[in-house]
Amino acid sequence: MNTDVAPPLGWWQQTCRLAAATAVGTAAWLSMGVLLSRGEGDGAGSWFLVGDPLVALGCLAALLWRRRFPLAVAVTVVIASAASALATGAALMALCSVSTRRRPVEIGVVVVVYVTASQFTEGFYSVQSPPGTIWFQLALPALTAGIAVAVGTAIGARRVEVRSLRDRAESAEREQTARAAQTRALERNRIAREMHDVLAHRISLVAMQAGVLDHRRDLGAEESRVLVRGIAEGSHQALEELRDVLGVLRADPGHPEPPQPSLDRIPDLVADAHASGLDVTLADAVTGTPPDVVGRTGYRVVQEGLTNAAKHAPGAHIRITLDGTVGGTLEVGVRNGPATASVRPPASGFGLLGLAERVDLAGGELSHHPTADDGYALTARLPWPRPGHERRA
Structure with missing residues (x-):
């Protein structure tokens, strides 16, 4: 000038x-x-x-x-x-x-x-x-x-x-305008990840149950009613969870967000998967309660692993492992065997990309790869600091 x-x-x-x-x-x-x-x-x-x-x-x-x-x-x-x-x-x-x-x-x-x-x-x-x-x-x-x-x-x-x-x-x-635009972009990305994590799991289970109804002609009346009831309940839960996510958008700036899931909700995921017909086992060796970010990220890893297994390996056995302690690391693993059904939906890859961002923000490492028996393994290592160290940080 x-x-x-x-x-x-x-x-x-x-x-x-x-x-x-x-x-x-x-x-x-x-x-x-x-x-x-x-x-x-x-x-x-x-x-x-x-x-x-x-x-x-x-x-x-x-x-x-x-x-x-x-x-x-x-x-x-x-x-x-x-x-x-x-x-x-x-x-x-x-x-x-x-x-x-x-x-x-x-x-x-x-x-x-x-x-x-x-x-x-x-x-x-x-x-x-x-x-x-x-x-x-x-x-x-x-x-x-x-x-x-x-x-x-x-x-x-x-x-x-x-x-x-x-x-x-x-x-x-x-600068304030640029920061506001960046904040809006980050918030949109966060909401997009939340919507994917919430809906993909529910919809994949509903799709799997609907696929069973379509391909199995030997089901009895009671088995059919169970599957239909599971589809209705899963659809209802997906709508409820979607309503919770969208409610954050409409809420006032000072309005608190609904509580986020943590490791204590993983048994509920396993129960829902069992009810949908998945063969899932859980091995939990975690001692203590991890911080909110670590626990929420571990929950999302398990949720994404179950979603991918239901979509790409229907009928396979799924094993979930949790291990960790305060001052060390939290290790989360989801491993499934080979698929027993031939029909598989197309893969988008957005779920693993968003999950990798979550794990990276938590300071951890994410890996996913096929196994020797034609299955798939998804593992995450998340740092679990001591409460005193976390406060000093």
């Missing part, structure tokens, strides 16, 4: 500043009139009444272009002010304006021109000066020029400070 360009002025500000320059010039012009009325001037009456105001009017008009051509206007006005006492205010205003740029060379040039031009005023007004006043004739314009320079430099410094504050505010606003 160019700091030499002053902000534009409105017509009211422009008028007020020209009026101030006119007021200062009027005071100098009246003082000169007093000296002339006392007979201290000789033959300058016509110039005082006609020429002086015309020159001052031209100087005031030139000030309208001082922001576009600051140095040229300043030099022109201070030279012309030597022929017009009424233009003194315009000269000081031009000097103040060029000082706002805070360029020492330009300021020095205009000050020297102003002080030098002021020495030729006697050529237009033959005011008799007492002997030995040459230093006074140099000191007075130098003093007034110094005041104008000081005021202009302060105004320029203030403009730079205001511009800097404005730039900082705009930068902070842009």
